[in-house]
Amino acid sequence: ISLRFGIFKIPLNEIKKSQAKLVVVEIGAGKAVPSVRRKSESLADFFNGQLIRINRDAADIPNGIIGVEFQSTGLEAILSIL
Numbered sequence: 001i002s003l004r005f006g007i008f009k010i011p012l013n014e015i016k017k018s019q020a021k022l023v024v025v026e027i028g029a030g031k032a033v034p035s036v037r038r039k040s041e042s043l044a045d046f047f048n049g050q051l052i053r054i055n056r057d058a059a060d061i062p063n064g065i066i067g068v069e070f071q072s073t074g075l076e077a078i079l080s081i082l
Contacts (some may be wrong), residue, residue, distance in 0.1 A: 012046065020050030027074040030058045041065050054078075 015022075024044045029036035037053075044051040051067035051080055053059050054077040059069040070077040 016047060020047070020048035023052060024049060025052045025054070027054045027077075029053075063082050 024040045025039040051065050052068040053061055054074050058075050059071040061067045
């Protein structure tokens, strides 16, 4: 498994070895897109990181995943952070 950054592909284990602090920001992936939600949750869990989930209708984060839920549109959430 690897992450793609632009044209670069970096193995997840290499990132984990670096002990980088990971924050996954997910914007607009509702319950109709479970694959994106599961990937965000699994990445946050794998790295002991945090998940920021922004969704107007389904911002809930499952138990065991550390994160922040923003029940709003992506634009509203980003403007409230700035």
